[in-house]
Amino acid sequence: MALLEIRNITRRFAGFEAVKDVTLSIAAGEFFTLLGPSGCGKTTILRMIAGFDAPDEGDILLDGQSLAGVPPEKRPLHTVFQSYALFPHMTVAGNVAFPLEMANRSRDEIRRRVAETLALVHLTDKAAQFPHELSGGQKQRVALARGLVNKPRLLLLDEPLGALDAKLRVEMQVELIALQREVGITFVFVTHSQQEALALSHRIGVMREGRIEQCDEPDKLYTLPANRFVADFVGRINLMDVEVAASSKVLLKLKAAGLGEIAATDLRPIAVGERGAFALRPELIRVFGHRESADLKNRFEGRVKELLYLGDVTLYKVELQNGFIVEALMPNAASGRAKFHEVGDPVAVCWRQDAGVYLRN
């Protein structure tokens, strides 16, 4: 049975629906992420799980029990806030001890558990310090320790890494994964960073305008996006308007205006004449000199319009004959050569038949 079940919840604020008929099921031990642009309703869902807000319709169940009408303090789950929300008048140890005190644990147990949890987040030596004496990353770890110390059934994390600088973010991501594995507590994480979501999660729910657009494992989400929004929001992608020219069992022929036919694969039965989009990741495209031949099903000629040398890879923007600009990412692996093509070079972009995905409108 799922640990947390969200059934058809809807939340309306003055005149608009922040969350529209969302259904989710999160298993025990899972690291689940709600991903979406700001204002998509992900934080509203988190607040409803925590009990700071209530759905207008639908129900939220924890261990099969409805949480409707249960105040935040009675829910066996804790939240890590974006602003950390540490109590400024308490020491680090005092902050971490707070949930245990509220749960009326014995003094010995509190002392032991606070020490254990501070050790877990490498803050043992900061126990007697006050929040204003700590760095951003340290505050973050205190907030995590405080959320974990009373072993909640569920830990909610609202953009907890948002306030950290890039390098620290990556460090904390690694720590967060290790921590979640170590304590075995279910995490529900909210972020607008697709990179963070992909790196951390077991499963991701991508949200837009109050709805879940797709809920899948990171690799599935990346390779098989359900629609244009997901394809575009998660990672870099080329999206081309196409019409289905032919469809057999596995093989799909797509027609792009002024370009010719694109060969793709799809297991779904798709009607000829249907309109949709062809989505292709830049790193799955090879860029060749226009005279070089490639043993790849799809080959289109164009001209390098721009390039971005990034050290390990180069991002080529290639203008095709129909004016469409394809982004291709090529590793700079050849010895003695920094890049393969220059701006203005006539080139051919090629990809395997199974590289791209056809998205229905």
Next chain:
Amino acid sequence: MNRPGFWLWAASLAVYAFLYVPLAVVVLFSFNDSVLNAQWVGFTTHWYAKLLHDEEMLRAAANSVLIALLSSVISTILGAMAGLAMHRYRFRWLPLLVLTPVAMPEILLGVSLLLFFRQVLDLTLGFMSILVAHITFSIGFVAVIVRARLAGMDESIFEAARDLGATPWATFHRITLPLILPALVAGFLMSFTLSIDDFVITFFVAGVGVTTLPLQIYSMIKVAVTPEVNAVSTLLMALTLTLIFLASRFAPDVLKAKA
């Protein structure tokens, strides 16, 4: 580098002299060994000793202190509640309701309270009417100080407390109360100062039986400004300054809040 020039210094000095020299004169003459406030004769603490044996004065002082204590305790509690409410509920008219007595001309407040006590409540003027009047004008000050304190705080810490298992009451006494404590102390000291100094409103609502220190001083100077008045004024001044100083220590924004 932009240093204030000579004239700026001179002007500031003049302004401060204008503000503080009269006070200094009162202090000076309270130690003057002469019944007249005309010229310096010699140093004495005689007037202070005399004060200690003036029963009327002592009774007035006791009234003042008792009223100040009671009114500031009560208005700190009520003002804190008002401050919390103004912070939590964004009703547009709430701050207006709470803060109007602060901005109202004292004489207007005095007259209206007098009418209210006499015509509406039919209360015998005296200790109670003074107490209630002082609470009325102090609440607003405490509310402003408490709200200023809350405004600078991260809202999510109160949610975090609930989230971590604290009931609303536990959240209040473990988180909210300790965090607004400096504002409460400052508000208390502020109310105390306002109450012990107040003349205008007290004058209207005091009736005949009960006198406070400012009223007593006023009735004495109707005859003449005696050195004894200087002495009691000096003591009152010292008390006020101490309280204002303490209040500003507890909440640096308190002096700004009064404006």
